[in-house]
Amino acid sequence: MIVVGCCLRKCFSKMDSIKRGSEWVKWDLHVHTASSFDYEYRADDADELLVNALEKHDIQAVAITDHFLIDAQRIKRIRELVKDKITIFPGVELRTDKGGTNIHVILIFDENISVDELSQDFEVIMLRQKSKPSQSTDTTIYWDYEAIKEFAKTHNGLISIHAGKKSNGLDKMITNSLDVNMAVKAEYAETVDIFEGSKKQDVKDYREHVFKCIDERPVIVCSDNHDPRNYEIKDYLWIKAEKTFDGLKQAIIHPRERVYIGEEPPKVESLRKNPEKYISSFKVNKKKDAVNSDIWFDFDIGLNTGLTTIIGNKGSGKSAFADLLGYMGKSENKRHFSFLSKNRFAKEDKKFNLDYEGELIWYDGEMHKSEDFSLLNDMQGVPLIRYLPQRYIEETCNSLDKKFQDEIDKVIFSYVDVDNRGSATNLKEL
Numbered sequence: 001m002i003v004v005g006c007c008l009r010k011c012f013s014k015m016d017s018i019k020r021g022s023e024w025v026k027w028d029l030h031v032h033t034a035s036s037f038d039y040e041y042r043a044d045d046a047d048e049l050l051v052n053a054l055e056k057h058d059i060q061a062v063a064i065t066d067h068f069l070i071d072a073q074r075i076k077r078i079r080e081l082v083k084d085k086i087t088i089f090p091g092v093e094l095r096t097d098k099g100g101t102n103i104h105v106i107l108i109f110d111e112n113i114s115v116d117e118l119s120q121d122f123e124v125i126m127l128r129q130k131s132k133p134s135q136s137t138d139t140t141i142y143w144d145y146e147a148i149k150e151f152a153k154t155h156n157g158l159i160s161i162h163a164g165k166k167s168n169g170l171d172k173m174i175t176n177s178l179d180v181n182m183a184v185k186a187e188y189a190e191t192v193d194i195f196e197g198s199k200k201q202d203v204k205d206y207r208e209h210v211f212k213c214i215d216e217r218p219v220i221v222c223s224d225n226h227d228p229r230n231y232e233i234k235d236y237l238w239i240k241a242e243k244t245f246d247g248l249k250q251a252i253i254h255p256r257e258r259v260y261i262g263e264e265p266p267k268v269e270s271l272r273k274n275p276e277k278y279i280s281s282f283k284v285n286k287k288k289d290a291v292n293s294d295i296w297f298d299f300d301i302g303l304n305t306g307l308t309t310i311i312g313n314k315g316s317g318k319s320a321f322a323d324l325l326g327y328m329g330k331s332e333n334k335r336h337f338s339f340l341s342k343n344r345f346a347k348e349d350k351k352f353n354l355d356y357e358g359e360l361i362w363y364d365g366e367m368h369k370s371e372d373f374s375l376l377n378d379m380q381g382v383p384l385i386r387y388l389p390q391r392y393i394e395e396t397c398n399s400l401d402k403k404f405q406d407e408i409d410k411v412i413f414s415y416v417d418v419d420n421r422g423s424a425t426n427l428k429e430l
Helices: 010-011 046-056 072-082 115-130 145-154 181-190 200-208 244-252 266-273 317-330 390-397 402-414
Strands: 026-031 061-062 086-096 103-108 158-162 193-196 219-221 237-240 259-261 279-286 299-302 356-362 367-370
Touching: 010 061, 026 046, 026 103, 026 367, 061 072, 061 145, 061 219, 072 115, 072 356, 072 402, 086 115, 103 145, 115 145, 145 158, 158 219, 193 200, 200 219, 219 259, 237 244, 259 317, 266 279, 317 356, 317 367
Parallel strands: 026 061, 061 086, 158 193, 193 219
Antiparallel strands: 026 237, 086 103, 103 158, 237 259, 279 299, 279 356, 356 367
């Protein structure tokens, strides 16, 4: 969605600052490094190999979650290696005995937090003051869940817990046989932000059973990688959000719309298969030989593949943006333009439209340019964009006759597979 909320000239002369918005990218919120006691590779190039593996799989946001430790120096070193191409969140994996002897919990923190201060606080508070020695042979220390919650709260952290079929998880360690166990699970559900499963089926199971009783949250799948030479992941975790801590929190609020487990989300698949159907960027700027001194447009906007809506007050530029885009897309409905018309932007005494040039780039690399926005010159070729201006909609719907039926027929015919059309060029012929 694009939001425009200022006067037309001010808004579109500064729209180059608008970001493309949230896009589907791969995340991994459970990654270990050589700082973990059970890491399987500790050579000097361990961090480099990890970064190479992440880049190979196109992972763009990662939480470093070593056991019982927040290694500030290693996290900073990894950040230097990724060179801002990957967002690195500091985190830590802990153990608690609430409801079971060895339940794994992960804390994830803001990428902008001081990792040195976070590391120091963790050592002083969690390691020295709150940790407890384990009585079993397969673990070292653990924490009361209350201490984990408190540390997360005071450091603005998020809580992720092993769940579903994942080992050392909520559902593996705590059975549903006793009412007290169900009560413990309910307590976890009140405070946990993310459930980490082991495969895509866990997402389906939680939606069918668990989320009928509690508010829905993301069920994710991560690598839990302990060896950079063998980075494997069963199902990719895709999140449609800014690659920031705030973006992650937004995904937690809207898990169904923003979290996907699998090879690729439908929108990503559609873009990969049909890049010629998606606009990558739209640019309009004033020509060097412009006649008028007024500056109306100077923008180069990357369009999100999921863009559906432009909102704004009256006069904020919605029709202008749509008309200019429709013109660049060779719309057949130029006579219905409300902004790019002889009464407004193309009025005879000023002809502002002749002072500007445009450029439209599609995801397949195809580029279309216009030296001006003259309504007298028809851009050659078939229409690239189906644009229905407001005036066209009003005229069509106010005369519910043949024209309206023709429009319906066009829409129906557009959904008929090309291979099934034969020689027909419209629905009547078909």
